[in-house]
Amino acid sequence: MARRASIDGVRLATLCTAALAYVVMLAPIVAVVWLSFFDSDIIAVPPEGYSLASYEKLLGSSEFVDGLRLSVVVAVSATAIAVILGTLASIGIVRGRFPGRDWLATFFLMPLTVPGVVLGLAIYIFFFKVGAALGFRVVGTATALVLAHVVLTLPWTIRFTSVGLAAIDRNLEDAAMTLGARPLGTFLHVTLPLMRPSLVAASIFAFLTSYNALEISLFLVGPGRTTIPIVLLQRIAWNFDPTVAAMATVQVAISAVALLALTRVVGADRIFGTQR
């Protein structure tokens, strides 16, 4: 009897902690979305009323519109480059046979292990030196941002595409070759279509990683050339109002859409490889 009660007690405590954990994880996101509908110029709870005024202000804000444009351009460019380079690299390390292959695979994931600010600083100093040596400005250009974001997103595209590639049944490729297809034809018509889910997942994840990138861009943005996460950071620190919350809500919406797309393509359990 006493044991039954103690098991029930443990179970109840477990469930309560889990519920609290979910509240704590989601509370800040819910708070931001809620705040964005406040009808006031300052953040004060409870609000005087609700309106969509902050979203109207957002559309008229050049800071937001320009930031959004730069963020999207950089994210799309970085994604395109990182997916192409990453797919090639995956074929090389999954299908190639050469000494040090495992080391190379580990090396490709290394940018993930460096703190964002440190990576940002390192690339900033490097671009500054390259610019000084070649006699033109690199820091503060969109190209510099794209290159930095490629370094940041490559580990993810390699990870997604190499998992997808390793899962492909090689008999299908062998069959195509036996039937007379050339290696390139086999790749384009057999391997690539089979890799589609992992390519889609890699693209979505790379886009989101670049679009959300904050630390690595800090040193590389310039006046009038600022990505959305940095605009957000500056505004939250200096002038946090419902318009900023609306700007943050747009980020939340983009993340939600990306997550839904990812779960459709690879399944929730597989996004971070928690499930084999």
Next chain:
Amino acid sequence: MATAGSAGRLGWLAAPTSLVLLLAFVTPMALILRYSANEFVPGELMRDALTPANYARFFTEPFFQRLFVTTLLVSFASAALALLAGLPTAFALRRLSARWRSLLITLLLFPLLVVTVVRAAGWVAIFGDRGVLNSALTALGIVSEPLTFLYTPAALVVAMGSALLPYTVLSIDSVLQSVPQNLEEAAMDLGAPPYAAFWHVTLPLILPGIVTGFVVSFILSMDAYATPLLIGGTNVRMMSPMIYVQVSELQNWPFASAISVVLITTSILISGFLTVSLNRRKWLAGQA
């Protein structure tokens, strides 16, 4: 055969990526390491040198000593909080049906994909003087004057811990899935109290997941930028924001580089130490 020959050549497809990372990742990191030994001369960026002065300054000036200790303490506390809340959450997820499980895992992944600045903004709104928490406490009549949450270590640890929770839950969940539930029940049927069944049967099996979750959380909080900046402010300073300040306000590249090297080295040393020493506990728990 033909496949062996083409497999040999396929390796070259990894060359472009290797080149890009050598150029835009390895070279910049090597530059940082080199510049951390340079001399800072106000007004002229830096002077080439091979001096330990930047490191010596970091470890001897009280301001930076405090910065270092704060970074370590906040990171440990945040990772511990995430583990404390994440362990029961992973266990709760285990009992669910497939549909609920996949919904709750998706909800867990959601905060991971929302940029840190946005989540930090949410905590500013919750912890602010006129924020959600204070207005709730006032409405309930618990306090009459708003309490100060923002810019305190406790608020920072809660905000960071919540951001780390998904990592701890996911890494424990991934090992928990391979532990049969009836193992624990068998132990209890044989007379083991619930805590003993957990301690001697389940814990040793899931320890690798716990260690991974804790180490990943610890490293991520060491590296954190936006949350310490917005929730810790100037009261609770951490290393990542300081690196930015040294460059943006003082143009002190050598010192910023030295802080970077210390940050990375500390993370590697401590996570290596934790992984080795905590996994040894597996052996102890199994023997006890």
